[in-house]
Amino acid sequence: MTTLSTPGPTLGVVGGGQLGRMLAEAASPLGVDVVVLDPTPDCPASTPARDQVVAEFDDVDAIRDLADRSDTLTFEIELADQDALERIERDTGVPCHPKPATLDLIHDKLVQKRALDDAGIPVPPFREVESPADVADALDDLGSPAMLKARTGGYDGRGNVPVDEDTDHAAALAEVGGEGNAMVESFVDYERELSVIGVKGDGELAAFPVGENVHREEILRETVVPARADTFVLEESREVAFDVLDRMDGRGVYGIELFEHEDGSVSVNEIAPRPHNSGHWTIEGAHVSQFEQHVRAVLGWPLGNTELRCPTAMANLLGDGDTTRDAEIGLLETVLDAPDAHLHWYGKRDTRPLRKMGHVTCIRTEDEPREELLERARTLRDGIDFA
C-alpha cells in the first residue's frame, strides 16, 4: 500500500540543472519534496526544489547530508560519483535509483557497448583502440571513415572525432583524451535518429512512444513524436528499449538513443540513466511526463500512463553568439501568443554558445502533418531572440 503523509517523501537528487528543475516541478503535485545537490549556487533546480545543498558531485559528506534528508536518492547528471553513492547507500540505508553501478556502465562507452552487445542488444560494430596502429586496424576491419570516440568524458558531441586513413591517428587519439580512453565505432550511415524513453518501475517496465531526433553539431535540436518511421521500426525500437531496461540495474527513467538504419533495423547509440532531453515532449504530449515517471519509479510507486496525448514537437533553445553572457531572451510573444505552444525556461544565469537554456513544445492542432508540426516548433524557437 502506498501511503503519502505530509511532509511527503523527499527525493535527494544529485545534480540541479534543467532535469532536476523539471523533476522538482513534476514532484510537487504528487506531494513529493525534492532537495538537489549542485555546486552552482542558485542552480536551475533550486527554485522549484525545497532546498539545495551547494556542493561538488563527489563531496561524500555533502551527499551523506543529502541522504540524511531523503527517503530515496537519485541523480540527474552522469557526473554523479558512483563510489560515493554506493558507500552512502550502504552506510545510511537510503536507496539510490538507478543503482550507482549503472553509472560505471554509462561513463565508459566501451564498457556500455560491450555490456549491450553481450546482452544481445544491437549496437554498431566497435572496438577498443589503444594506439594509432589500433586505429588503422579498426578502420580496416570496420570500414573507413569511422568515429573515434572518447570512452569517458564525452558529452553532447564533445569527444567524437571522425577518422579515416588520412587522419593523423595520434593527434585524433590525443583529442579524445589519449590512449586508454578511446574506441572506434563503425560510422553509422543512419536513416533517422530515434529515441525511446523507458521506465523501470517496481516490477514493471514501460516505454513512451518512439521519438525522432534531429541533431546538429551533435547537439539535439528537435524531437518529434511519434517518429516518422515505419510501424515495424517503431515496434523494433520499443522491443530493443525493453531489452535495455531489462539489462539496467535500478528503477528510474532511461533515455535510449537509437539509429535507424537504411534496412529498417535499429541499433543502440547511447543510454542515459536519467530523464532525457529527447523526452521533454512528454510534459505536454504524454499523459504522465518522463519526470513524473522518474519520481514514481525511484520511489517504487506505480508507473503512470506512457501513452501519447497527441503528436508533439520539441525544439531546444540553445545559447547563441560566441561568448558567455547574462541570459536574456526577448520576443517571448512569439511563443506566449501561439495557441498550441509551451515555453520552458530553465533559469540559467548566463548563456554560453549552444548551452541548453530552455525549450519550446508544440502540440498538434487538428490533422497537422508532423513535418508542419516540427516546422512550427522550429519557427517559434527561431523567433525567440537572445538579447
Added chain:
Amino acid sequence: MTTLSTPGPTLGVVGGGQLGRMLAEAASPLGVDVVVLDPTPDCPASTPARDQVVAEFDDVDAIRDLADRSDTLTFEIELADQDALERIERDTGVPCHPKPATLDLIHDKLVQKRALDDAGIPVPPFREVESPADVADALDDLGSPAMLKARTGGYDGRGNVPVDEDTDHAAALAEVGGEGNAMVESFVDYERELSVIGVKGDGELAAFPVGENVHREEILRETVVPARADTFVLEESREVAFDVLDRMDGRGVYGIELFEHEDGSVSVNEIAPRPHNSGHWTIEGAHVSQFEQHVRAVLGWPLGNTELRCPTAMANLLGDGDTTRDAEIGLLETVLDAPDAHLHWYGKRDTRPLRKMGHVTCIRTEDEPREELLERARTLRDGIDFA
C-alpha cells in the same frame, strides 16, 4: 516586447496555500520566481516557491519586504489586506494585480452584489438587513425561505443560514455575525451550479469553457467540464463572465460562480479575484492552466489558450473524520494506477474535517459520457483513504 532574463521576474504572492502552490508550479516552467507570504511556516506553497516570508497577511512591514523582492504583487487569499497592499503599491511602485480595491468589492457580499447589479449583471434578488424586522420584511419581498448571509467573513458555506417565517431571526442574525453584517438573498432554486474561470490580461480578456460544480455542505466536491447545460446557457454564462471581467479592476484570473435557473437564465453567485477551486481541472484539461494564466496576466504577458484539451472531471480530496490530525493518505494506488487520472496533493501538515487536502483530475477516455467521467473521478477519490 516581452523579455525574460535570469533571474526572471519575481511574483510576490500574499497567501501560500494550495493556490499559491499551484501558482508556483505553473510559474517555474516560465522562468518566473515566486515568493509567498503566509503566517504558517512550511505552508503548502513554500516547497515549489523560491522562498516564503513568514508573516501575517496584514503585516505591512513584511508585505513591504515581499514587494522589495518582487516585480509584481498578487494574492491568492481574500484575507489579503487591501489597505496594506494599496499603501505598499503607492510607496514602492511595485504594482499589485488584481487591484487591491477589488478585495473591498469581494470582501463584502452586499457591496459585491450591488456593484454587479449596478453594472447590469444578473444576480439573485437581495437586500441589506440590519434587524430581525428587516429579515421579516425581506422574506415578504423576496419570498420564503431565503438565505441570510454574512456580508463579510463567510467562506465555504460558513456564514450562510437559511431563514423562513418560523426562524428565530435574531438568533440567525447573531449566527452570521450580527447586525451590520447581514444581507438576505432570494433562495435560488437552481438547476445547476456553474462557474467560469475568466482572465483579464493586458488589454485582452479570455475565459475557459464553463464548468459544472457539485457542492455538498456548501463546499465544492466536484467539477466537470464542459458543464452539462444547453449551448445557449453556456454562451450566456461566458457573456456574463466577460461582463464581470469588464467590471473588475486589475489583471488576473477571476473565478465566477453562477447559478443556472430552471428557465436557462443565469445569475452570479460569487466572484473570487484569484484562481479558483473550480478551475483546477485546467491543469490537465485546458491548453494553459488557470495558474499559468494568472502568472501571465499579472505580469502583463500575453494570455494563453483557454480552450479545452478534452472533457475533464475534478474531485476534491477533503479531510474526513472529526478531528485535526497529521495528514496521511493511503491506497494511493487507486489514483496512481488509473491511466487517465492525476493526483494533486497540497502538502498540508494536518488534516481537518472538510479541509481541502488535494484533488484528483480525470480526463476523458474515448467517448466516455460526462456522467461516467464524473463518476470515475468520484470513485477514485473515494478509494483514497485518510489513514
